[in-house]
Amino acid sequence: QVQLVESGGGLVQAGGSLRLSCEYSGSIFNINTMDWYRQAPGKQRELVANINSRDSTYVADSVKGRFTISRDNAKNTVYLQMNSLKPEDTGVYYCAAEYGLGYVDAWGQGTQVTVSS
Secondary structure, eight states, X not given: OEEXXXXXXXXXXXXXXXXXXXXXXXXXXXXXXXXXXXXXXXXXXXXXXXXXXXOOEEEOTTTTTTEEEEEEGGGTEEEEEEOSOOGGGOEEEEEEEEOSSSSEEEEOXXXXXXXXX
């Protein structure tokens, strides 16, 4: 099994930046893709960005040009750099791992991001 621990959330003013980190451990050789999801109050969880084993990335249109996903294999860590934050970016951000079968196999506990206007 894979364990995921997120960090880096917090309160920031609109226009500010945050960098989220997700450290993964355990059976990491099973991981094909690492995801960042978010869930705003009263809304469904949505995929924000992901990066696969070939370092190919996906970023949702709603955050494209503002958010960047990257990873450091030596540290077993995936990052989400969030710039030009907007109040609508507020939510709980979850790190997730996929083993390559098209669905999430492991979730982190989530980290709160609050953007004030």
